[in-house]
Amino acid sequence: MSIHQYFTLCCTCFRGTWLSSSKLTKLPYSNGTLDVASCLLRLLFTKIDWWWASALIPLLGATLGPLANLSSIAALVTSWRAQINIGGQFLAELDGTLYADPGWVYWLNVVSLICGFLGNLFLLFNFTQRIRYIVALPATILFWLLASGLLIGLTVSMELNFPPLRPNQTYTQGFWYAVAAAAMYLLCSLLLMINMLGHFLGRYPDDFILSDSQRTLILQTMAFIIWLGGGAATFSKIETDSGQSGWHFANAVYFCDVTILTVGFGDFYPTTDLSRGMVIPYSVGGIVILALIVNSIYKFMREMGEQNIVLKHTERIRVRTRDLAAQNSFDLRQRESNEHHVIRRRTVNAATRPRISMPTQPRVLRTSINDTASPSNTGSNPLSLVVSNISLMGKKKKKARAILLREEKERFQAMRDIQMRSRRFKKWIALVISVIAFGILWCVGAVVFWQAEKKAQNMTYFRALYFCYISLLTIGYGDLSPKTNAGRTFFVIWSLIAVPTITVLVSDMGDTVVHKFKEWSNQLADFTVLPKHGIWRDFLEKHPWLLQWILGIQARKALKRRLKRGFEATDPDANEESGGPQPGDTDIEKQETVSPTTSSNRNADTEETDELDSSSLGRHLALNIRRVVADLRHPTPKQYEYEEWVEFTRLIRNTRGSITRGDAEGEEDEEEGLVEWDWIGSDSPMMSGMSEPEWLLHRLCESLIRMDRRREEIYGRNRSRDPDGVDRPKDDGGDADLVIEQTIYGVDPGSGHKE
Template identity: 45%
Template sequence: MRNGSSDEATKADQASLWRRFKGNFQMRPPEDDEPQSWWIASTAIPLVAAAAGPLANVMSIVALVMPWRSRIISRSTGPAGNWVQEGYDDPHWSTGMNAASLVCGVVGNIFLLLNFTQAVRYIIALPVTIILWFLAPAILCAATASLHIYAPPVGPDDVYSQAYWSAVIAAALYFLLGVLLMINMLGYFLGRYPQHFSLTDDQRTLILQMTALVAWLLIGAAIFQRVLGISFADALYFCDITVLTLGFGDVTAQTATGKGLIWPYAVIGVIMLGLVVSSIHRFAREVHYDNVVRKHIESKRQWTFDRTITSKEGDSAGTTGPAISALARRESQIAYHPHHKHQPIRSAIDTLATGGRPKVIVMREEKDRFDAMRAIQYETMRFRRWNDLVISVIVFGIVWSCGAVVFWLLEHDWSYFDALYFCFVCLLTIGYGDYTPQSNAGRPFFVFWSLVAIPTMTMLISQMSDTVVASFNHGTKKVAEVFILPEAGTYRGFIARIPFLRSALRRHQEKKRVERGFPIGADTPDEAGSGDAERNKDPILSRSRRNSARNHPQRTIEELAQQPNPSPFELAQQLAFAIRRVTEDVCSGQRKRYSYEEWVEFTRLIQFTNPRSASNPSAGPSQSGGDENTIALEEDEYGVLNWDWIGESSPMLAHQSEPEWVLDRLCESLVRYVSTQEQARKERLKAASVDEEMTLAKERDLGIEES
């Protein structure tokens, strides 16, 4: 009895342990709408595996088509740019194991591609790929270790060939990629993302482009092996330095056939490489923006939002102290003080549309929120630029220094400084050719390192266009505006910032006007121009935007708040002009940022055809849709109607530029206007038909009474 009870207790403990173990795993279905985390594991790791998998297959192919041992025939430089060598046959068991490893690696890569295309289920394809990519390096490690133990190269002139070291590199790649895919599967078991690779079409295109580039290198190696009379590994090295535009000059085509084949091969290869680099650049920007920059924006926005207390909360608490900003409190004191001579007169519509408070005060509060979000935008822009620069410098340093360490160890006659010099020349694709890899281990590693490092460095250098290059262009433009081709008003604007120079300039202008016989007044052309410059001096608007704003009057908040409600016809006319103006901003190609006053005008045009709006349509974002001061996102068949400046639905958080976003909303408003006009026309026709029927019925009733 005692043994039976102990067995039952053991089984219960095991069942409890299994339930706790199983509870830690929350596998999700293939598709769901829940948020995803572990973005490196869900996005970057699959893409790295799919891009580096074909490269591991290439190393395996080199290891299979060539002997692993070679004999040095001459230590003079041969046609391949290194010592003349001749390989001799390997044991049959070594060749068989090498072939089995290649089959495992290729089949694992095929299952990974089928997983990307969703031809095979994730939960089936990914374990198969992981198993095969762990089996392939195990076989290669067993083959290389066995060869080293039982049949190593003997004699001073016998060495391991490039194929042997290619097998070592392939084994390391397979193992590393298998570990990365295991991390991806761990995230799936923990419920961090659904059971599929969340890649976009551009990212899948990158996989195909990388596969095509590797296949092009293999095709070129097979061709130039025969044309140049060199080994397959040396031909692959020649194709690599050709496509990467390095051109060391240690391996060159001596025959007319070889020179003629280089023309089409190099052109197609460089185009393929450019496509790969462009796709990597686009992928890196998307991933960095979606997972780093947007999280930074969201954290800043949430921090600001948590510290923003709306006026509605203040009203509900029975106080207006902490609920209204300092600027709004000041405006409210001005608006309601009974003895203030500039006390504005508010209509009943203004009071009802803004929850009992004057419209200008609510718009001032909205502008505070708008300015807070605009400040977050500028801070995020600086964060993104410097973050890109720091990442570029760190990655460049890692690839540069680590690659130099490996070449220093493999190339015995190089110092570490020589290796650093060689890697730097390669990373910038200069390729002097004074230092080139000569050893059998150095060349296969160079093929792998260059295909990974040089496209990455090209992408990272292009990332610096937002920091170093942009700052250099801005500085040169400023110098050109001041010293070479100064624009009108450049010097006057500089002088206007210095008080005593501004006074001296004004006295000089007044003196000249008196000499010419003109009166002195505040409306002189020069002063009017400077006044316009002061009014248009807005850090948000660019110079091109200020020039285009001359054709459109810029109103202040007070003018917008006191502006009467236009008729539907006037609003439709303003909508047409606004669409044309915003379209010009979109077509200009420049990233425009509108002021709050412009946004108020656009908002009125966006919301004036809201069929559910019961408030003043000419108000700002917080004056439409009831007495709510902070309005959540509202969508229907007509599109976005309301938003909050520092909320999750803010237009400043959109992937589009501000002119593109406004243009979409204005077009939606035009669709609403046409729809409401059509509905009104149908109602008028229906009412007219009802009136006609009633008239006919009355006439019939009168006829009956007369008869």
């Protein structure tokens, strides 16, 4: 296959012609190169989830861009080489004397800084939609690539043409800041290229729709970098004017970094009263901005996890449960029979085929819920099958058997169980991600410090791990601190990323580990130190076998006491003559009067319920709207019980009762989805992406509007049918609006007026 044919194929695929897998497998070329290309294209179009490219990459570029600009400034204002052998005496790298660089290094560094600022500016205009995506993003990539290329060329040329004369000379922090800036510019450019690729593939639109937390995070990051750089310039100016050596801009950035992050190694500190006085307001402002950044990062990660990880995890479990759900025992038996035959057909091959004389015992089909049995008389929880089968969904090697879900309440409880599992998954997956990020920063950072500080302070990997740990936790004993230019430069960038990470980790631990420990400590205190009233009764009710065992012991002891005391003489015909209740009558009466509420009975009751008039229905709608609005004010989203959902559903359905057939038939069919849904289906209120009070508020308001519109239609129809042309009075719902307003605004609805 020629290059032209391959390029034409790629362009065709990018336009969307070869999106289906069948076309990708039936191409006119069949060599190995095309097979690999088709697999890659199919992977790009069907398998890869691009949400991270549309949400994470632009935000990462917006946060790393200002940090790269600060590094580029440090590389510009700080000389790249220093003399550490003065008068035959070797000094530490940090105490060396700087000397000037060639002029071309300085001016190319200026051009690189300008390109970096322009790239960041175009990205900001892209976020604010001042410039179109298709113009701003390529401009950002181009300027950052130019900035990275210039810095890479400068560092390589310096090493090849004007290297420091070792061991008398060495590179300063300015050189290493140039290396760091080049790496960050290049990384951001490559990430934005991936974002543009996802747009060209049609995975997301050409705009950045930022949430409040994302927009706030970008602004706070820029403010923090400005605060860090401005403080470094101020402290450098004050200390240098007072005659202190070594307070160039790069060292001042390090001082401001350890001050704001509250690490405080003590190796670099202010020496004048003016600087000491400025530390107080400067540190307070920096800590506040850093706390805001950490809070925004935490909110952003929760949003991303909720929208792209937790919801997909919930949807995956819901679809699996829905596919496994059976409506009756016959369906369950048929599915198990089909699965049994598939397994036997797969496992019994020619090599292991049983002989004629070999007995075979087919698997016994099982049904956990009988058709004639009800949850009240089966003696077991009908949800045990649901929970046990849902727990098997995470096991890939075991195929879960079908779930028998006939009752609507069982499906509701199954969806509640899915929600509970998803909430636990959300908390623990956030903790796992934070622990992994913390481990990577800890271990990889230790490797860099080990290599950078090996010669300066005989650093080992264990000591580097110890140093990174006390730095991440902001302990800062001061026994170990960066002593080389490369180590100090890396510490500034590494700490700005690592300290917020450990803060997010602590927050995630508070939602999981600390919360569990708090629950266990409270339970222990309820049983021991601060006993809670009724705690033992609740414990026994949760463990029926223990309760039965204790009751059996008490019954045996009572029997022994009666045997010792003897039996009382009574007239056996007394109960018959008095007509009193016989033993067992109570149980029989209960069985006759109490019957389990099935789905069909509940539907029949709903259909036979007398419809309310417009005034009463409007009053009930208004009362429930006020109740739902009050539930919306709760700090945690409220979840309603099944019985409450039944009442809400019945109320919404009653708004359809007064409409006649005929011209309104299409409208009724259209509104069928408002009150009919499957609890484990895609139209379930629990899968709407809104809280339950918010979802109910929308539906109740729609019902209120629909009821008022239909009342007006009926009233207008009655007026048109009046042969005398005289206005007829309205029906019972004539003052429903007044009643609704009085109810919503807290006035007694019973005081409504009738005209």
